[in-house]
Each structure stands twice: as C-alpha cells, then as structure tokens.
Amino acid sequence: MTRMLTVGAAQLGPIQKEHTREEVVQRLLALLAQGAERGCDIVVFPELALTTFFPRWFVEDISEADHYYERSMPNEATQPLFDEAKRLGIGFCLGYALLDDDGHRWNVQTLVERDGTIVATYRKCHIPGHQEHQPDRPFQHAERYYFEPGDEGFGVWKAFGGNVGMMICNDRRWPESYRVMGLQSVEMILCGYNTPIHYVPDPSQDILQGFHNSLVLQSGAYQNGTWVVGVAKGGVEEGVIGLGQSCIIAPSGQIVAQALTTDDELIVANCDLDWCARYKDTLFDFDLYRRPELYGRITEQRGAVQPEGPQYG
C-alpha cells in the first residue's frame, strides 16, 4: 500500500508595493487552477504571499505598517481562495503577516485541508535580520522589528493522510527545526521563503544562496526521512533580487522537482509518504540509534562556548 500525495509548490514572482491583495489573490487562484489540472492534493504558497516583503523598509511608527498584516484568516481578500480551493477539493498552505487580537505580530503559515477546514497556523520561530533601522544598508531586513519569534515551536499535524509540519524561510537553515518535527514522525514539511540574493552582512555568501538553499532543504529531508517542499517568492521585488529555485525534496534527499524561473510557476511532484519509512526505519531509526543523553547542549545552551585552553584568533 502506498500513500500518495500530489503536492504543488506554487512559487510567486515579485509582489511590488503597489500590488493589491486582490491582484495577488488572482495570481494565487491561477496557480491553484494549474494545481487542479495537474492533480494536486495540496498547493503550497510562499512566505508573506499576500504582500511585498515589507521588512525591507523601516518605519519609525510600526502602526504605519499595519496594512501589511492580516487581522484574520480567511478575510475578505482571501475568501475567494478558500472558496475555490474547497470547490476544487485542494488543500493549501499560505504564508502571511498576522496582527492578532492581542496586538502580537507574527510571520505565519496557515494550512488548510481539502474540505476548507484550517488544520493549523504556524508562527515562524527563527526570525532573522535586525531590529533597529540600519540606514547604511542598501535595503533593510528588519524582520526582528516587525515580528515576534513564534512561541509554539514546530508542530506536526495529522492531515492529508500523513504527518505534516511547517516552517518558514530562515527556519530551514537550522537543523533543530527539522529534528523537532522528525521526532514527531513528520512525513512532509512545508516551507515558504523570501531569500534576497544579496546578504548584506557578508556578500561572499551571495553567489552561494542557491547552493545553501538546496543544501539545507536536502539535508533536512534526508536526515529526518521526510519530504520537504520549499517555495520561494523570487525575482526582482522593489529592486531587490530574490532567490527562486523552489523545490520538492524526497526523503532520500534528492530534488524531484525544481522551479526553472523566478516568476509565478507551479512545480508538482507525486510524493509517496510511505517512502519516509525507508529512512525512518533503517539508517535513521531514531529509537535505536539516537543518543539524546549526549545532546544536552542543544537545548541547555544558546550560543557557542570555547573549549578550555589557549584562545586562538
């Protein structure tokens, strides 16, 4: 018996400042329609998929940015997406900024089942960039000003006939994100991202953005025996070049589909969730082989310490 899940990674090209939510939702609907034609059970959209990547600008008064946040989900602008997905019997995962009733600002992804019910809303845990205005940069990456770090960790949910987890962009660079989900028997991780090619603190990394993206997604998939779906918002958005290269990774670590453009583009893969067991029950049989008694530093310590002895460098 196999548990097949056909997944679409719905990459988006740039969303400029002047684009309205209604225009963006039309693009999401077009990708959803392609997903229906190609037999998708679920279509995954990127991080902050309803607006431009607004943390690239700093505003002294954060309330001036309130219009970039959703106050509820679904809402008037996104209801057509929820309605059409339900009509088509396709689930989806949507990234957006949320300003909740208690005034908290989160960078979230909501997972919606094929019948239109909301499975979960994940809050991004690893918030990159900086908190204060850095006027010397060519563009800001002030996510730490605009978002609180998620306080609920990395859940895994019974959905789509398997065990589904979520993470958002920078989370994918941290092995702990995958492992915490691996320890909950995750079989598919959904990850939207916005990755500028230019990394201001160390431009030597610019040319490696694509390599680092596939490196972390592939190793996270393999080391935890899980499918991983990485979905970009790419292209030139407000003058900033964003990485595309959305991809779907098998539990073997192999890339089974990858976007060719940096525009709106749907890539699709038929994913056998039972393939995960080939890794989870053998080389990565956690119960048999892991040594948690030796991993205490992972949770007890945040930054690195120096070994004892002379200090070099």
Ligand code: CDT
């Ligand atoms: N959106 C997001 O998390 N982007 C970061 C950019 C690097 S940190 C400035 C990423 O990890 O891709």
